Amino acid sequence: MLIGKRRLSDIDVALSGATLSDLFALMKPRVMALAVFTAFVGMVSAPGVLNPAVAMVAIAAIALGAGAAGALNMWYDMDIDAMMSRTSQRPLPSGRVTSEEALNFGLLTATVSVMLLEMLAGWLAASLLAFTIFFYVVVYTMWLKRSTPQNIVIGGAAGALPPVVGWAAAANGVGIESLVLFLIVFLWTPPHFWALALFKVGDYARAGIPMMPNVAGEASTRRQIFAYSLLLAPVGVLPWVLGFASAFYGFASAGLGAGFIWRAWRVLIASGVDKRGAKALFAYSILYLFAIFAALLIDTIATRALTS
Incomplete structure (x- = not known):
């Protein structure tokens, strides 16, 4: 699988200086918790019924996707995070994780999350998860955030999609x-x-x-x-x-x-x-x-x- 000009198999995933705690912080756990909870409610509210074990792994895949989006957001925003009091102690500006480690980690977890959800819940839920990650990282983080005061309004679509992803995972549709x-x-x-x-x-x-x-x-x-x-x-x-x-x-x-x-x-x-x-x-x-x-x-x- 190609990512930019590199193959996934060629990415160096060595995270020599980063601890598990650092990687968890990289995933924006508080933001991830909100996304996962709304996705879970969407899944439970849907008319379809997933096997409980499958549902748990599907939620884990959505959590990985949300965490991947957070990691890639931190990778791109390292410069501005260093200037802000509430973000200056995040793993990248504090030096606990390198830029390359964050990028590799984000790309790998994003890929795994989408592939896992596709295997468990089908292409629709996986496609919605992939679009959510893309919208948050590319449309919001790389474009809107630094260019318009409407960044939160338009970019809010990314944070609003998890319940739709959860619903699609259970119902194989969007109601x-x-x-x-x-x-x-x-x-x-x-x-x-x-x-x-x-x-x-x-x-x-x-x-x-x-x-x-x-x-x-x-x-x-x-x-x-x-x-x-x-x-x-x-x-x-x-x-x-x-x-x-x-x-x-x-x-x-x-x-x-x-x-x-x-x-x-x-x-x-x-x-x-x-x-x-x-x-x-x-x-x-x-x-x-x-x-x-x-x-x-x-x-x-x-x-x-x-x-x-």
């Missing part, structure tokens, strides 16, 4: 339900990352990354965070409205969405020097995504148990 899950994560991404950018605006300025607060100003960013939150909250309830989740999920998602809007409102009305609201929204946004997908997971399992 409207999986697209709704995609839309939830897609609309969640801008307020999540712009809240972070509001209290890390100096980091992004030093690195030359055109995040929204650095380009459009903090007041505009606060308004856009609130606007996206107003869109996200009702979309989060759609699984109930469209009939593939029960009232339990509907009430849970409505409450979580109201909490998101409330915190976004606090960000909107805060003064420019007060970053507490942005920090609170950023923390809550992580809880929101885990909780809304956990509610759907519980709802799906409970509904199937009651109807079986």
